[in-house]
Amino acid sequence: MVKRVVIPQEFQEAAEKLNMSPAIFSGNHIFLSGMTGADMSGNMPEDPEAQFRNTFKKIACILNEANLDLDAIVEMTSYHIGLREHFELFDSIRLELFSKPYPAWTAIEAAALRREGALVEVRAVVSANYGG
Template sequence: MVIRAVIPSKLRTATEQLKFSPAIVSGNHVFLTGSTGGDMNGKMPSDAEAQFRNAFDKIELILREEGLTFQSVVEMTTYHIGLRSHFDLFDKIRQECFDAPYPAWTAVEVAGLRREGAVIEIRIIASTEANP
């Protein structure tokens, strides 16, 4: 099976520095690397809402690179620092992105994330066949 990387131009510098692919297409699925809440310039805001929106913005950028939307997402795993303190806000923003049928979702409380100051990391699997 052939696999290929998905690298939007706005993420190329980070991709080259960190030696990773923002997403990999394998078969009929696109596997996205976990997205934290840093902005497109790599700055991590201290505000949780800004982090949530930034993470979903990066996910949308990667999906669009493949001609996909949030409706293509079949599975989402979210890793949270302070899950209970910000769950309602995160869930509100999540619902702005997704419509029924909603993706399968697991939310996990973690002790830490790679990026200093990050409170969220979102991992996505999308289907190339699920786009309306």
């Protein structure tokens, strides 16, 4: 099976520095690497809402590069620092951005994330042939 990388211009430098792909097409799916709440410049805000919105903004940027939108996500896993303190806020933002049918979703409390100061990391699986 052929794999094809998805790297928006905004992620080129980070992908090269970290030796990773933001997303990979494989068959009829796109597998997204975990995205944290740093902004497109790499700055990690302290504000949880800003982090959560940045996370989804980066996911949307990757999907846009593949000519898709957030509704193409079929499954996502979110890893949280302080899950119970921030769950309602994260969930309210999730519900602003997604529509029915909602993606399958698992939220996990994590002891730590690779990126210093990150409160969330979200990975996703996307239907590459989503037609709305």
